[in-house]
Amino acid sequence: MKNRSSKAEEILDVAERMARTGGYNGFSFREIAKRVGIKAASVHYHFPGKDDLGAAVARRYTDRFLAALGPADNDSVAPEDLLQRYVDAYRRSIAEDDLMCLCGIFGAEIADLPAPVAEETRLFFERCIAWLTRVMSRAHPDAPQEKAAAAALRLTATMEGALILSRSLDDVTVFDGITYGMSIAP
Amino acid sequence: MKNRSSKAEEILDVAERMARTGGYNGFSFREIAKRVGIKAASVHYHFPGKDDLGAAVARRYTDRFLAALGPADNDSVAPEDLLQRYVDAYRRSIAEDDLMCLCGIFGAEIADLPAPVAEETRLFFERCIAWLTRVMSRAHPDAPQEKAAAAALRLTATMEGALILSRSLDDVTVFDGITYGMSIAP
DNA sequence: GTCTATAATTTGATAGAC
DNA sequence: GTCTATCAAATTATAGAC
Numbered sequence: 001m002k003n004r005s006s007k008a009e010e011i012l013d014v015a016e017r018m019a020r021t022g023g024y025n026g027f028s029f030r031e032i033a034k035r036v037g038i039k040a041a042s043v044h045y046h047f048p049g050k051d052d053l054g055a056a057v058a059r060r061y062t063d064r065f066l067a068a069l070g071p072a073d074n075d076s077v078a079p080e081d082l083l084q085r086y087v088d089a090y091r092r093s094i095a096e097d098d099l100m101c102l103c104g105i106f107g108a109e110i111a112d113l114p115a116p117v118a119e120e121t122r123l124f125f126e127r128c129i130a131w132l133t134r135v136m137s138r139a140h141p142d143a144p145q146e147k148a149a150a151a152a153l154r155l156t157a158t159m160e161g162a163l164i165l166s167r168s169l170d171d172v173t174v175f176d177g178i179t180y181g182m183s184i185a186p
Numbered sequence: 187m188k189n190r191s192s193k194a195e196e197i198l199d200v201a202e203r204m205a206r207t208g209g210y211n212g213f214s215f216r217e218i219a220k221r222v223g224i225k226a227a228s229v230h231y232h233f234p235g236k237d238d239l240g241a242a243v244a245r246r247y248t249d250r251f252l253a254a255l256g257p258a259d260n261d262s263v264a265p266e267d268l269l270q271r272y273v274d275a276y277r278r279s280i281a282e283d284d285l286m287c288l289c290g291i292f293g294a295e296i297a298d299l300p301a302p303v304a305e306e307t308r309l310f311f312e313r314c315i316a317w318l319t320r321v322m323s324r325a326h327p328d329a330p331q332e333k334a335a336a337a338a339l340r341l342t343a344t345m346e347g348a349l350i351l352s353r354s355l356d357d358v359t360v361f362d363g364i365t366y367g368m369s370i371a372p
Numbered sequence: 373g374t375c376t377a378t379a380a381t382t383t384g385a386t387a388g389a390c
Numbered sequence: 391g392t393c394t395a396t397c398a399a400a401t402t403a404t405a406g407a408c
Contacts, residue, residue: 007373022298025211028401041404042374050402098297105294107350108286112208118354125354154364157347158340164293165343168304168311178340193391214383227386228392236384 001063008046010036016057020099023109024054024117051114058120061102065089066127072134079139080184083155086132087179090159094166094175104160128156139184155182187249194232196222202243206285209295210240210303237300244306247288251275252313258320265325266370269341272318273365276345280352280361290346314342325370341368 004012014035018027029050033040047053069085070077093101103124110118132152137145158178166175190198200221204213215236219226233239255271256263279287289310296304318338323331344364352361 005373021295023209023211023295025209026295026298029403030401038373039375040402041376044403045373048403100294100297103354104347104350107354108291108294109207109209109212110350110354111284111286112212122354122356125351150363150366153351153360154344154348157351157364158344159347160350161290161343161345161347162340164290164296164346165311165339168289168293168296168308170308174339177336178343180336191391215385216383224391225393226384227394230385231391234385 002060005046007036007038011043011046011053012057012060015053016061016102017099019054019057020093020097020102020105023105024113029053051116054114054117055120058102058106058117058124062120062124062127065124066131069131072131073138079135082135083132083139083182083184086135086155087159087182090163091175091179094163095172100167101160101163104163107160125156129153132156136184151185158182188246191232193222193224193228197229197232197239198243198246201239202247202288203285205240205243206279206283206288206291209291210299215239237302240300240303241306244288244292244303244310248306248310248313251310252317255317258317259324265321268321269318269325269368269370272321272341273345273368276349277361277365280349281358286353287346287349290349293346311342315339318342322370344368 011032014032015027018031029040029043033043036043043053047056068089069082072082074082090101093099103121106113106117106121107125110121113121129149129152132155133145133149136148136151137143140148162175162178165178166172197218200218201213204217215226215229219229222229229239233242254275255268258268260268276287279285289307292299292303292307293311296307299307315335315338318341319331319335322334322337323329326334348361348364351364352358
């Protein structure tokens with residue numbers, strides 16, 4: 001975990017919220033500064049460029065996301081329950097925060113992102129897929145690794161898409177309908 | 187179909203390409219004008235505000251997308267083949283154009299879109315779901331309507347997510363892995 | 373750490389000539 | 391339909407005082 005001042009954390013909080021609403025171009029130094037209660041120039045002190053800020057937001061988001069899931073090979077938790085945790089993590093994004101998944105929206109505009117931000121976005125998915133692949137492998141020890149990885153990719157894609165559709169149709173039950181009975185089957 | 191000058195179509199072409207890369211904030215009048223070979227003020231002649239341009243891009247995108255699919259109740263085409271058409275339509279987005287689905291990227295940032303653009307985005311999904319629900323119902327005439335609609339939502343979500351992951355991981359085979367064997371099962 | 377001041381650029385938009 | 395000219399606002403960013 002990075003050692004950061006509380007102001008820096010506040011900046012990340014606001015930047016994340018704005019990015020999860022309007023994407024990488026959906027947040028600005030000025031607007032962040034206004035909401036945090038400082039001046040735009042002061043934001044540059046904490047994060048020199050917008051690249052740095054965007055990458056920091058993405059990295060913190062990813063760290064928190066995976067921390068909330070816990071280790072994939074926790075033997076005291078059934079793989080079915082870990083899978084449910086995964087689905088719930090995405091569901092909270094809309095149900096509690098009314099926000100898009102940061103890396104879902106960054107991923108959609110990945111071709112226009114500065115390299116460091118694009119890289120953090122890619123890492124989010126790689127780490128999520130790795131985590132989920134382990135869970136799948138635990139649930140189906142006899143299934144080949146590729147099957148588990150394929151299931152992890154498909155499940156993650158469905159989650160991101162479920163967020164988009166749920167928000168576009170303005171109906172949280174859309175997410176539930178899509179993820180209902182999301183089986184652990186490989 | 188709307189009657190538009192060829193310049194207006196050119197503008198829409200460029201705007202769509204840019205929007206499918208960087209989202210709603212990813213295109214500007216000036217940059218469009220430069221690429222089309224006119225001045226920014228001339229773009230305003232064809233589309234008074236950015237809302238209008240964004241909404242027009244989304245509407246044309248949706249019309250074309252559905253036109254490429256053809257009617258859902260075409261009895262001369264098996265529902266399985268229509269489903270494959272649906273998947274292929276998304277696949278072409280990355281495989282041929284190397285672009286995101288316009289309404290996938292718009293949907294991700296829907297909370298920050300001007301109302302007219304958000305509405306067109308919503309309509310894209312409603313029309314796609316309606317089309318796909320019919321196809322599903324044809325494939326499973328005895329299954330309840332809700333099952334068909336739920337399958338349509340899930341399939342569409344998976345497509346949008348597959349585009350995001352495929353682009354983020356910079357690997358088209360990710361899309362194929364996710365959509366492989368996408369059954370017509372309800 | 374935060375500020376003022378300022379620069380350089382981009383953006384959406386309009387008025388009016390041709 | 392397209393242009394020039396222009397505007398007001400927003401954006402990223404830096405220099406230097408406190």
